[in-house]
Amino acid sequence: DQQVKQNSPSLSVQEGRISILNCDYTNSMFDYFLWYKKYPAEGPTFLISISSIKDKNEDGRFTVFLNKSAKHLSLHIVPSQPGDSAVYFCAAASGGSYIPTFGRGTSLIVHP
């Protein structure tokens, strides 16, 4: 039962270009969405979040877009840097509980 789907297991981008990571969800009760970044041998690190009352949230080079009608969100990284190379997890939560349901992750590789 994949309530949060990240259909691209990997993404390769040139340094300086835009990275776009996509995420789809099926549960219409989700009202809070998060992105986590994970380096090897480390735990996930919170990156950015968005509430369902917004359609965009920006933090420096990171922007998350939410399209509620399509049940789709995306993370844009501009410009991409080699240090951004990591696994990115999309997650969603509902009902005031901040316990997220995670996707399987997308491995981003940014080439110098």
Added chain:
Amino acid sequence: EPEVTQTPSHQVTQMGQEVILRCVPISNHLYFYWYRQILGQKVEFLVSFYNNEISEKSEIFDDQFSVERPDGSNFTLKIRSTKLEDSAMYFCATTRDTSTDTQYFGPGTRLTVL
């Protein structure tokens, strides 16, 4: 910057044995969580813990699992009789309160059940 720590980093055990995974939360954090990630799979919620009680638990968290905070600092996950399918990375996470969206994760313990 304060961080969540977990020990051991890697635990190898025989099927049927008991294991205890340990987590030291960030000192002023009150809410604690365990997650696991089976290799190649998604991160899955196991249990949340507040005020010395389980707040929520998932279907995965059955009778073979238990959590406690025995000494006011460590937060432990015990698996009573390990199975092969318990092999996974186990992550502890903590938050200062549930109104914050930031869960701070530890580096994980890799559990291998033989």
